[in-house]
Amino acid sequence: MKKLFATTALALISLTVGAQAEGKLSIYHWFEYIPQELLDKFSEEYDVEVTMDTFDSNEALLASLKAGKLGSYDVAVPGDYMVEIMNGEGMLDTFEPSELSNFGNIEDKWLDVSFDQGRKSSIPYQWGSTSFSVNKDVYGGELDSLSLIFDPPAELKGKINVLDTAGETLTLASLYLGIPQCSSDREQLKELNALVQSAKADWASFGSDVAKDVLVSGDAAAGMIWSGFSAKARGEGANIEYVFPKEGMIVWMDNVVLLKDAPNRDNALKFMNFLLEPENAAAVTNYAQYTAGVKGVGEFLLPEVANSPESNPPADQKGEFVQACPEEVQVLYDAIWTNLKK
Amino acid sequence: MAAGAPMGAGTSSHIYEGNAPRLMAPSWIFIGFFLLAPVIMMAVYSFLTKEFRGGVIWEFSLAAYDQFFFDRGLFGDEPPSIEWTYIGIFWRSIWQAGLATFVCLLIGFPTAWFIATRDPQSRSIWLFLVTIPYWVNLLIRTVSMKFLIRDTGPLNEFLLQVGVIGEPLGLINTNFAVQLGLFYSYLPFMVLPIYAAVERYDFALSEAAADLYSGAWTTLRLIILPVVKPGIIAGCILVFVPSLGAFLAPDLLGGAKTFMIGSLIEEQFKGNAGNWPFGAAASMILLTIVLCILLVYARNQNKTEIR
Structure with a gap:
């Protein structure tokens, strides 16, 4: 009995320790597309526990959400046409530009895109x-x-x-x-x-x-x-x-979308805002070597990435x-x- | 205590009387939850109407089975003829799995025989060695196999260095590579049941046969094989069934150039197609094939026991 009590107490302690972070954020992302350091940075800055699953095609993302995963992720990163499809399927939540203090950092040409007029549910991630x-x-x-x-x-x-x-x-x-x-x-x-x-x-x-x-x-x-x-x-x-x-x-352009029934909507918006910070958008670009759709990234880019022949058609x-x-x-x-x- | 069962009535089997339903409960729950429920769900989904880009509409439809068996041309307006596409995919998978089973048997039987005829201490070491690769995830093992046999991998580099070959063998992305992957993945499933059967074999029988002037071949055919047959059949089923649904080996080693049953079904749920009822129907047809094979096996088993 004593032993049982001790283990229960231990379990409770570990539970409270585990729950110390301010909140959680659950990301559904492409494979090899975000540096771990950036996730760690967000996690530390906002005291949020971040978990991430990955997919390897837009269709796989849609299939997984349709099969019942909607409601367990906060944000996902679909490509342009998939944003439109997911919106049509009612899988996206909307936000007001005022909810993202960095909304103004979105490059003008990526602001009024055909797949999400006026950026009501998505922000640019990278394009290529x-x-x-x-x-x-x-x-x-x-x-x-x-x-x-x-x-x-x-x-x-x-x-x-x-x-x-x-x-x-x-x-x-x-x-x-x-x-x-x-x-x-x-x-x-x-x-x-x-x-x-x-x-x-x-x-x-x-x-x-x-x-x-x-x-x-x-x-x-x-x-x-x-x-x-x-x-x-x-x-x-x-x-x-x-x-x-x-x-x-x-x-194509990949976009961070706010998913419907996101369990941590606030943290999702914090994360999207975080990604619109030029320094952070540049960190993704330096890692994935595509192009950010965010103003002011230039000074943070590695020269070999900024000038890569692949990104400069x-x-x-x-x-x-x-x-x-x-x-x-x-x-x-x-x-x-x-x-x-x- | 259990209701109705007379206790302490002599033989121990009486203890279980009346308790049977309770004792059976875990297995029924297990079978119901992990086997029946998914299969029933799959059967129901296969008769529903597909929703565009995945999902189903709850209306009865035979469209999935129709698509599997009948060809109406690319635009769907030609008179129906038999659709060979999916039958072809199934046939290729069955053939691949059958070949893998045969090769596993060819290598697995002597291996099992060898282990079973060692002295008891070293047997466990040999068995242990057979299972070692299983400590590593199947995906990792398949990828490693790919690294080994690719044109720039160690196998080709070595053979080129030694001068046995003038240019890389070109093994990767071939059916041979798929076979190699299946063989490597499932060989122990063949070795272990055969080993269990051979271990029970009384070698005095071989001696008796030899005393009666039976040659090695006759002994194998008439004495050994009938005794270890259940092990061989169990091994064959254990290799054949997972090989039939395998998609790692065809994808990673075969280059995903052609659909196997597994990848065809996967495509219906994960891919562009997003046709859940069709994926469910293909799974049902696969299940039926596997069930038929198992039924034939069960029949054979019964016959042997009666004899």
């Missing part, structure tokens, strides 16, 4: 592009076209990794063919289907979270990849160049945001994807 990189030891030719992925030269055949998400891969394929996104035109879709079918024979693997690793290790000589991830691969010793294709590339580079297609069109793209992997 999706294209592909080529190992210059393997291929010495000109690097300017998506044909290197979809109709590759002999040196690259069988050595290409593509992203394992239908959205990005089929959108880049559509850009290559000059087909508009969310097209439901039969001839265009047949053309798209035929293109990816024939290109697949030249692809070595499908993978998103391994996109950097396969380029660094040399498993792949070319691979679709996000701009900052490619910069990181280059930093890890891969002799690669990130290509700005003449047909266009995908431009040529002035006339074409780029498109991924569009959220309506259901009757989306099923066609899903069918092409399943058909590709059958």
